Amino acid sequence: MSKETVFVNELTDGILNPEEKMLGPVKDGGTIVANTAPGCWGPMITPAIKGGHEVTKPVFVENAKVGDAIAIYIKSVNVTSTVTSSGNERTVDENFLGDPFIAGQCPNCGILYPKTKLEGIGPDSVKCAQCGEEISPFQFTNGYTMAFDEDKSIGITLNKDGAYKAAKKARDYMSIPDGSIQNPIVNFAPHNITGTISRLRPFIGQLGTTPSKPTPDSHNAGDFGAALIDAPHEYAFTKDELEKHKTDGHMDINKVREGAILICPVKVDGGGVYVGDVHAMQGNGEIAGHTCDVSAVVTLKVKVIKDMNIDGPILLPIEEDLPYLAKPITEKEFEKGKALGEKWDFIDIESTAPISFIGTGENLNMAIDNGLSRASNLLRLSVPEIKNRCTINGSIEIGRAPGTVTVTFLAPVNALKKANIFDIIKEQYKIY
Secondary structure (H helix, E strand, C coil), rough: CCEEEEEEEEECEEEEECCCCCEEEEEEEEEEEEEEEECCCCHCCCCCCCCCCEEECEEEEEECCCCCEEEEEEEEEEECCCEEEEEEEECCHHHHCCCCCCECCCCCCCCCCCCCEECCCCCCCCEEEECEECCCCCEEEEEEEEEEECCCCCCCEECCHHHHHCCCCCHHCCCCCCCCCCCHHHHCCCCCCCCCCCEEEEEEEEEEEECCCCCCHCCCCCCHHHEEECCCCCCCCHHHHHHCCCCCCCCCEEEEECCCEEEEEEECCCCCEEEEECCCCCCCEEECCCEEEEEEEEEEEEEEEEECCCCEEEEEEEEHHHHHHHHHCCCCHHHHHHHHHCCCCCCCCCCEEEEEEEEEECCHHHHHHHHHHHHHHHHHHHHHHHHHHHHHHHHEEECCCEEEEEEEEEEEHHHHHCEEEEEEEHHHHCCC
């Protein structure tokens, strides 16, 4: 029986597997409340987590069938961590097979996905549980430990003494969920940057629906997913398989935050909505490769849109986050436009509304092409027309390097109505 609200406190082992039973089901129009674990660095130093992240187990949504879409309304994102650590990484080649995010391997035992134990504090503290060998596939090139104030509005990077103090109670300071198996990255106590203040603006790095083939969660996107093509481990894909099965849930786009709506493809019955990898803040591009991973309680409302047949996510950011040229035309602007049209003997003024297509690919150029193509396919407008509209009424913005972008523009209302998406856009924005 479908539930009005599904509470999620269970996490995956890093693999999004459509063959495993989902949680729920939740009603179409119902709510998911999820207790999420930190996404990047903790799982990255925990080889028993196979996907590079540790996201929530997917939830089955009532009435969602393959070919539909699920609109996910982000109602709230409440950070529960009070300290975290992050930074730029380097890999330790002998500690993985082919891909350090997926196939951690003990260099002494040769075991894949080995269990680990922590001994002491610092970058050499992750040990193989069987033989005691240092085993982390990643180390910092430049890292920091950040503490947050009580109302989670600012953070400050700690010095060595503060970082080591936090490391002694790393799981508690990070508020890691009870079901999580990750090693807390605060235990590494990085402190290359000290005394720097940053503002918090939390967002969700992983949000979406389950791929139609077992997929490492951090690679459920066109850029990181490219590493799966002909890989030497068991989660290898062909190029065609990746394009067919992925749902681009790993976006790291800082506009995917409280108040936004994300519309996701359904590639398995029930959709399988999952969430994780919440970040405390991030500039466009996540150029360091990582940012402040935190635990959080996330509340989502889900609504099925029938027969939409989209290949990847569509984002409706809050109006504040829209590019200047893509903000909704105001009533005053619309009236000025009508007056200008009359001056030129032209009265057929187009009504438009904002929409943002996610594009992913092996690099940013490929990601842009992917986003443009997705917009063209849904709205039945040519790619050259989409390019023009992005140029005069929108923007292409980097979500994450190396290959995630948002293709945002004011689209014709007539095209949005034909695509069965205008009603939900009207919920998000005031349209004239």
